[in-house]
Amino acid sequence: MDNAVLIKAAAAVAVMLIITVIGLSLLTRKQGKNTILLLGISDAGKTAMYILQLKNGKHQPTVSSMKENEGQITINNKAMDIPGHDRVRYRFADFLPVTRSIVFVVDSTSVSRQIRPIAEYLYDVLAKPIVQKQRTPVLIACNKTDMITALPTEKIKLLLETELNRLRGTRTARVEQQESDEQEAFLGYEGEDFKFDHLDNEVEFGSCSVEIQDLENVKDWIVQQ
Ligand SMILES: Nc1nc2c(ncn2[C@@H]2O[C@H](COP(=O)(O)OP(=O)(O)OP(=O)(O)O)[C@@H](O)[C@H]2O)c(=O)[nH]1
Ligand SMILES: [Mg+2]
Numbered sequence: 649m650d651n652a653v654l655i656k657a658a659a660a661v662a663v664m665l666i667i668t669v670i671g672l673s674l675l676t677r678k679q680g681k682n683t684i685l686l687l688g689i690s691d692a693g694k695t696a697m698y699i700l701q702l703k704n705g706k707h708q709p710t711v712s713s714m715k716e717n718e719g720q721i722t723i724n725n726k727a728m729d730i731p732g733h734d735r736v737r738y739r740f741a742d743f744l745p746v747t748r749s750i751v752f753v754v755d756s757t758s759v760s761r762q763i764r765p766i767a768e769y770l771y772d773v774l775a776k777p778i779v780q781k782q783r784t785p786v787l788i789a790c791n792k793t794d795m796i797t798a799l800p801t802e803k804i805k806l807l808l809e810t811e812l813n814r815l816r817g818t819r820t821a822r823v824e825q826q827e828s829d830e831q832e833a834f835l836g837y838e839g840e841d842f843k844f845d846h847l848d849n850e851v852e853f854g855s856c857s858v859e860i861q862d863l864e865n866v867k868d869w870i871v872q873q
Pocket of ligand 2: 732
């Protein structure tokens with residue numbers, strides 16, 4: 649066999665090896681992360697969504713949750729519904745190492761009124777270094793579109809960008825002052841207004857309504873991740 653053929657064969661084997669290693673590492677990375685986190689402030693509709701999605705049943709009445717709901721959602725994934733109450737919700741961070749994706753539920757009818765607490769919570773989530781490092785995908789699920797007072801998704805995105813931009817100003821100043829050990833990632837580009845597109849992880853928006861059982865956007869997004 650001449651040298652040229654040998655080199656070609658060696659190159660082919662090397663390429664195959666590299667592809668196998670990359671493929672395996674991608675597979676194990678995804679397999680290790682089988683949790684879909686349902687986050688959002690109280691009354692957004694997380695538990696209602698969890699029940700509808702899981703049981704594929706009817707929309708049922710819910711009460712404000714004080715503990716997590718956990719259950720199988722697709723063959724390989726489980727969903728965790730984390731209560732929005734501010735004394736309980738910090739526990740979401742414990743699940744981030746095994747989180748495949750985050751569905752952040754927003755009540756589209758009260759988002760203008762509640763923009764501050766919603767953005768505070770979303771900031772907490774996005775600024776977790778592990779979320780940026782692992783590039784955890786986030787869907788902002790704009791729920792309750794059955795109500796005529798629901799704001800359109802585009803408008804909700806703009807409201808959130810404006811509020812997150814404002815929060816970034818105060819929170820980065822605070823972190824610098826306190827030098828706290830609770831690390832927060834800087835969201836977006838320094839010197840530019842905050843945009844979701846500037847983040848390392850992908851943040852998408854989708855509308856839905858648990859009330860009229862319209863969860864297509866959420867379900868489709870979850871299976872794509
Ligand atoms: N109109 C309408 N109401 C909804 C929809 N989804 C949920 N709700 C109602 O919103 C209220 C709050 O829903 P929950 O699912 O309990 O809210 P949650 O996000 O789990 O709240 P916490 O457990 O307190 O964090 C309930 O009365 C639901 O029936 C929807 O798509 N449309
Ligand atoms: Mg709940």
